[in-house]
Amino acid sequence: MSRSTAISAPRVFDGHSWHADCVIVLDGQRVTQLMPRSALSSDIDCLELDYGFLAPGFIDLQVNGGGGVLLNNDPSVAAIRRICKAHAQFGTTALLPTLITDTPEIMATTISAAASAVAQNVPGCLGLHLEGPHLSRTRRGAHDSDLVRPANDADIANLIAAHDNVGNLLVTMAPESVNGAQIGQLAQAGVRVSLGHSDAGCAEATVLMRSGAAMVTHLFNAMSPLGHREPGMVGAALSEPGIYAGIIADGIHVDPVSMQIALRAKQEPGQIFLVTDAMSTIGSDQTSFTLNGRTVYRADGRLTLENGTLAGADIDMVSSVRNMHTMVGLPLEETLRMASIYPARAMNVDAQYGWIGAGSRADIICLSDDLDVRNVWIGGMEIA
Numbered sequence: 001m002s003r004s005t006a007i008s009a010p011r012v013f014d015g016h017s018w019h020a021d022c023v024i025v026l027d028g029q030r031v032t033q034l035m036p037r038s039a040l041s042s043d044i045d046c047l048e049l050d051y052g053f054l055a056p057g058f059i060d061l062q063v064n065g066g067g068g069v070l071l072n073n074d075p076s077v078a079a080i081r082r083i084c085k086a087h088a089q090f091g092t093t094a095l096l097p098t099l100i101t102d103t104p105e106i107m108a109t110t111i112s113a114a115a116s117a118v119a120q121n122v123p124g125c126l127g128l129h130l131e132g133p134h135l136s137r138t139r140r141g142a143h144d145s146d147l148v149r150p151a152n153d154a155d156i157a158n159l160i161a162a163h164d165n166v167g168n169l170l171v172t173m174a175p176e177s178v179n180g181a182q183i184g185q186l187a188q189a190g191v192r193v194s195l196g197h198s199d200a201g202c203a204e205a206t207v208l209m210r211s212g213a214a215m216v217t218h219l220f221n222a223m224s225p226l227g228h229r230e231p232g233m234v235g236a237a238l239s240e241p242g243i244y245a246g247i248i249a250d251g252i253h254v255d256p257v258s259m260q261i262a263l264r265a266k267q268e269p270g271q272i273f274l275v276t277d278a279m280s281t282i283g284s285d286q287t288s289f290t291l292n293g294r295t296v297y298r299a300d301g302r303l304t305l306e307n308g309t310l311a312g313a314d315i316d317m318v319s320s321v322r323n324m325h326t327m328v329g330l331p332l333e334e335t336l337r338m339a340s341i342y343p344a345r346a347m348n349v350d351a352q353y354g355w356i357g358a359g360s361r362a363d364i365i366c367l368s369d370d371l372d373v374r375n376v377w378i379g380g381m382e383i384a
Contacts, residue, residue, distance in 0.1 A: 003027075006046040007377070008037055009366055011053035013333065015341045015355030024054060026362045029379040034357050049366055052374055056340040056356050057093025057363035058317040061170060061273075061347060062129055062218070062246060064098045065280035065312075070289055071097050073280075075110035080117040084124030086283030087276075088383045090316035091339075091373045093363035094126040094353055096170055098277075100291065100312075101132030101143040115165040123378040126349070127168025130159070131217065134177035135197035141222040142311035143197065144292040150177040160189040168347055172217040174198035180211035187212025192347055194246075195233065197222045202231035206240060215244035215270075215346050218277055219262060220254045221310075234262075241267040244346035246275035249323045250315040252302055253277075256328050263330065273342035274320045279303055279312035322371045 008023040014034060023040050025033040040046060065071055067086030069079045080097050087095055097117075099110045107130065114128035132143050134151040151173065163169040170192045173183075176199070186193050195205055196217025201224065216223070216237040224232030237245045245266070247254060254262075266272050276282070280289050281298050288297050296303050296311040303311050315323075317339055324335040344354030352361045362380035365373060376383040 004032065004044050006040055006044050007049070007054060007364065008046055009049040009052055009054045012356065013053055013055040013336055014357055015056045015337065018333075024356060024362075024364065026380045029362055031356055031360045031362050032358055049375070052366050052368040054356070054364055054366050055336055056354055056360075057365050057376065057378065058091045058274075058321070058339040059126070059343040059347075059354060060087065060092045060095040060276050060278075060317050061343050062098050062131070062275040062277045063087060063092075063095045064100060064278060066278055066282040066284075068280055068284040068286055070280040070291065071099050071110065072102050072106065072291060073289075075099065075106055075113050077113050077117045077120065077122065080113060080125055081122050084122060085383075087278070087316065088124055088376050088378065089283060089373065091318045091321075091365045091367070091376060092316075093124060093365065093376060093378045095124055096126050096129035096168070098129040098131050101135065101140075101147045102292065103147065107133075111162045111166065118167050121379075123381070123383065126347070126353075127170070128162070128166045129170040129172070130162075131172040132197070134173045136174040136176045136199050138199045139174070139197045139222045139224070141197060142291065142296075142305055142309050147292070148177075151182055156182050156185055159186060159191055163189060163191045168192075168349060170194060170347065172196045175200035175204050175208050178208070180208055183208050183211040183213055187214070198233055199224045200233055202233070202236045202239075205233050205236035209236060209240045209243050213243070214348075215246065217246055218253065218275060219245040219247045219272065220258060221248065238262060238265045239267060241270060243270040244342065245270070245272045246343075246346075247272050248277050248313050248315070249274055249320040249328070250301065250313050251323060251327055253310065253313060259324075259328050263328075271342040271345070272338065273346055274317065274324065274338045275343075276315050276317055276320060277313040278315065281314050282316050318367070318371060318373050325371065
């Protein structure tokens with residue numbers, strides 16, 4: 001039986017509200033109580049931090065790589081472990097390793113690796129995100145056009161089997177490559193479907209959203225834009241109340257003004273949440289890397305192919321939070337929710353993830369007042 005411990009800091013944000021002079025009591029991987037400091041039993045060891053504040057750990061649903069490793073180039077448990085470790089230093093305590101469109105063989109190997117990583121409790125590995133190959137060639141972005149294709153019945157069966165093995169599976173698909181019945185099958189089986197890399201109109205996208213799609217992938221990017229006569233994928237995402245939407249907050253993929261407009265427009269209960277779409281450069285000094293045989297160059301905060309096409313992002317989660325707060329002007333509390341409880345809800349894992357309180361996972365971060373990561377706990381274990 002594990003022994004209870006506690007953590008305190010000048011302030012605690014539990015995902016909903018602020019608390020002063022209180023402690024978080026842990027028992028193994030779980031939080032058991034959030035209580036006043038004065039009520040803590042003397043036989044519970046407490047780590048008392050005299051700086052910053054405690055908050056739920058960040059959750060990133062789109063992470064292609066980190067620590068010099070790209071999942072497409074190394075679909076292994078060791079690579080997933082290294083990616084998770086690289087992002088943990090920036091406050092991410094749960095992430096979905098993300099495979100960009102690749103061959104069936106690489107997909108199968110990646111699914112197996114992700115299932116093993118989850119079974120081995122690799123710190124920070126929440127499941128798997130398959131971004132493709134069932135996308136639109138018109139809006140494929142940096143995805144290899146030779147590998148993009150429509151989904152067939154065998155693909156749907158394989159994705160359902162992958163979900164059964166991995167536990168939490170997110171799949172990005174385009175309306176041009178999948179139909180409502182297929183979306184319904186996936187949703188019924190527990191697969192979370194995100195619409196993206198698509199030139200579909202608002203009406204077409206809305207049909208699939210109402211068929212079971214749960215979210216859209218990197219809002220505004222690689223999708224039909226909001227127009228005054230054709231609202232496009234962006235319009236569907238913002239107007240459908242139940243749909244969540246990831247957004248890349250590096251100031252390059254989406255202009256801050258567009259982010260402000262989207263945040264004001266989004267209908268609840270769905271919310272806009274932060275994703276990094278990070279590549280192998282995070283936590284490394286790489287200046288270039290290879291994706292599907294093509295070189296991606298790193299310069300001035302951008303990752304681009306030789307033709308200038310954006311290929312993922314060069315940003316970590318705490319920088320995304322900082323940008324939303326300072327660049328976009330969002331209140332700190334809401335920014336923190338965009339990096340924790342909102343992605344947890346989008347993946348339907350918010351019973352345990354994205355907040356701090358009795359029954360939540362002990363995924364906790366300590367941030368300084370200027371939003372630097374000072375301490376990180378994943379499942380109650382502090383990460384060096």
